[in-house]
Amino acid sequence: MFDLDWIRKLIELIEESDLDTLEVSRFGTRIVLSKSPPVSARLSFADGGANPATAVDGARAEARAGVGVEDVSTAADEPSEELLEIHSPMVGTFYRAQAPDAPSYVEVGDQVKVGQTLCILEAMKLMNELESEVTGVVREIPVQNADPVEYGQVLFRIAEDEAG
Amino acid sequence: MFEKILIANRGEVALRVIRACRELGVRTVAVYSEADRDSLHVRFSDEDVCIGPPPARDSYLNIPRILAAAEITGADATHPGYGFLAENAEFAEICERSGLVFIGPTADQIRKMGNKSEARRTMAAAGVPIVPGSDGPVDDEDEAVEEARRIGFPVIIKASSGGGGKGMRLGEDEEGLRRAFVMARNEAKAAFDDPTVYVEKYISRPRHVEIQVMGDKHGNIVHLGERDCSIQRRHQKLIEESPSPALDAELRGEMGHAAVQAGASIGYSNAGTVEFLLDEDRNFFFMEMNTRIQVEHPVTEAVTAMDLVKEQIRVAAGEELTLREPPALRGHAIECRINAEDPENGFRPSPGTITAFHAPGGPGVRIDTHVYAGYHVPPYYDSLIAKLIVRANDRPEALSRAYHALEEFIVEGIHTTIPFLQTVLSHPDFEAGNVDTHFIERL
Numbered sequence: 001m002f003d004l005d006w007i008r009k010l011i012e013l014i015e016e017s018d019l020d021t022l023e024v025s026r027f028g029t030r031i032v033l034s035k036s037p038p039v040s041a042r043l044s045f046a047d048g049g050a051n052p053a054t055a056v057d058g059a060r061a062e063a064r065a066g067v068g069v070e071d072v073s074t075a076a077d078e079p080s081e082e083l084l085e086i087h088s089p090m091v092g093t094f095y096r097a098q099a100p101d102a103p104s105y106v107e108v109g110d111q112v113k114v115g116q117t118l119c120i121l122e123a124m125k126l127m128n129e130l131e132s133e134v135t136g137v138v139r140e141i142p143v144q145n146a147d148p149v150e151y152g153q154v155l156f157r158i159a160e161d162e163a164g
Numbered sequence: 165m166f167e168k169i170l171i172a173n174r175g176e177v178a179l180r181v182i183r184a185c186r187e188l189g190v191r192t193v194a195v196y197s198e199a200d201r202d203s204l205h206v207r208f209s210d211e212d213v214c215i216g217p218p219p220a221r222d223s224y225l226n227i228p229r230i231l232a233a234a235e236i237t238g239a240d241a242t243h244p245g246y247g248f249l250a251e252n253a254e255f256a257e258i259c260e261r262s263g264l265v266f267i268g269p270t271a272d273q274i275r276k277m278g279n280k281s282e283a284r285r286t287m288a289a290a291g292v293p294i295v296p297g298s299d300g301p302v303d304d305e306d307e308a309v310e311e312a313r314r315i316g317f318p319v320i321i322k323a324s325s326g327g328g329g330k331g332m333r334l335g336e337d338e339e340g341l342r343r344a345f346v347m348a349r350n351e352a353k354a355a356f357d358d359p360t361v362y363v364e365k366y367i368s369r370p371r372h373v374e375i376q377v378m379g380d381k382h383g384n385i386v387h388l389g390e391r392d393c394s395i396q397r398r399h400q401k402l403i404e405e406s407p408s409p410a411l412d413a414e415l416r417g418e419m420g421h422a423a424v425q426a427g428a429s430i431g432y433s434n435a436g437t438v439e440f441l442l443d444e445d446r447n448f449f450f451m452e453m454n455t456r457i458q459v460e461h462p463v464t465e466a467v468t469a470m471d472l473v474k475e476q477i478r479v480a481a482g483e484e485l486t487l488r489e490p491p492a493l494r495g496h497a498i499e500c501r502i503n504a505e506d507p508e509n510g511f512r513p514s515p516g517t518i519t520a521f522h523a524p525g526g527p528g529v530r531i532d533t534h535v536y537a538g539y540h541v542p543p544y545y546d547s548l549i550a551k552l553i554v555r556a557n558d559r560p561e562a563l564s565r566a567y568h569a570l571e572e573f574i575v576e577g578i579h580t581t582i583p584f585l586q587t588v589l590s591h592p593d594f595e596a597g598n599v600d601t602h603f604i605e606r607l
Binding site: 090091092093123124148149150151152153 | 198213214215216217223228229231232233235236237262
């Protein structure tokens with residue numbers, strides 16, 4: 001699990017070395033540390049459970065020290081929007097498409113409907129289709145194809161359509 | 165040796181398994197429910213996977229999710245701890261079929277000993293003394309009464325699929341038995357989804373003395389001495405000790421031999437405990453066999469200087485038993501289970517946040533716990549928060565050490581059974597080693 005002390009250690013590591021960029025990820029939470037000045041010092045955790053407030057304060061403090069922390073999952077300049085998080089209902093492997101050569105079920109920016117298949121979650125050779133519970137636009141997909149995912153992990157962030 | 169073990173459990177036993185794995189150089193995977201996000205076993209394992217919401221059936225009892233967690237982390241073995249899926253034959257079998265080594269006996273062995281009335285039959289056939297009782301299940305009241313007349317009142321009606329003290333009713337005479345029989349079947353159906361019951365002679369002031377056994381996959385099996393677990397409240401053990409004040413070398417040899425026979429009769433491998441009732445005339449009777457590592461295993465570790473969990477892992481990995489002969493029991497050990505319960509209010513569970521926590525220490529004092537100051541004890545699981553195990557040169561020193569360690573043990577923010585344990589430890593009958601399984605009731 002990532003916590004502030006751990007992030008500080010990563011920052012020390014990159015500062016003391018000749019590295020320009022250091023990227024660490026696990027279970028969909030990805031941190032990228034870069035010595036080039038960041039576009040924005042916003043940091044978000046892609047696991048849906050952590051409170052990002054203290055992490056953002058820490059990130060701002062470190063940004064002043066000349067090291068930036070960048071969120072890779074979305075464009076940094078988005079206006080904040082209330083997004084519905086789709087959490088994984090099971091433990092398994094996340095696949096964007098039905099087969100390795102097939103097109104992804106959904107892409108960022110796609111409009112989706114209730115009941116539409118968003119992805120496959122595979123465990124023990126059984127493929128489970130995850131269906132959307134809402135109608136809206138896919139804004140973020142904080143996991144990568146073939147990532148292992150745990151119960152509760154955020155898989156999609158959707159901007160729900162206003163009720164018609 | 166395994167590369168990576170997934171611990172299919174939580175709390176103090178998960179931490180126990182992680183410690184054994186560390187010493188063996190094996191990597192660990194913790195699985196946890198959302199209620200256990202800040203639990204120590206999650207923090208100290210090498211990897212962790214959230215497997216569900218708090219309720220046990222959606223997390224720690226959820227076989228597909230646990231297997232999926234093993235799959236995505238590449239674990240090659242799993243340790244089930246105690247409770248949860250530890251004695252679930254279906255889980256052991258699915259692991260076997262999926263190529264995930266189950267650190268414990270085979271599914272078949274679990275099944276054989278899991279059905280209590282079948283276990284009695286197996287033991288009787290192996291020449292292990294059993295409590296006089298019905299040969300298999302009893303189907304109706306009349307049959308129960310017939311059996312009771314043969315065995316002699318009072319009798320106890322037990323659920324075949326029960327265990328751990330659940331699903332039992334007393335029949336003191338014919339009328340009482342008829343009433344109790346119907347209720348027992350209904351309770352068994354509700355609790356274990358199986359109404360079959362059997363009848364046993366009720367032994368009035370028994371001691372509960374169990375023998376630790378360990379078998380390997382090469383047909384070797386050994387016993388590691390006894391634990392006296394007579395101090396129980398509603399059939400849940402509170403204090404365990406070794407050696408038992410009621411055993412001398414001769415009786416230990418007989419009971420140890422019987423336990424080994426019991427295990428050998430089913431080719432038992434890995435850790436197991438054969439529970440006996442010991443009556444006041446030094447007769448012992450097989451009660452049940454637990455096909456898992458038990459909560460009180462540290463008591464045996466203290467008097468034999470063995471690491472039972474490491475041994476479980478080694479044996480599961482195919483190694484031969486470390487010991488072939490029963491070890492000598494050295495010194496005296498006592499374990500006290502500390503539960504998050506309020507002894508002044510019917511032992512009502514006391515979940516909540518622990519605001520201060522100081523564990524005792526010093527020579528011969530061991531604490532197995534997963535809690536710490538700031539930890540929130542969740543309401544979803546059993547109430548055990550810590551085990552205190554003391555070891556000393558003799559029983560009086562062990563009693564004194566245990567009592568004083570409990571005095572030094574500070575847990576604030578929740579109620580615990582620490583004061584109650586001190587009352588038991590300082591009771592003259594307990595000090596004299598003169599107890600039976602009804603001791604707590606009589607307090």
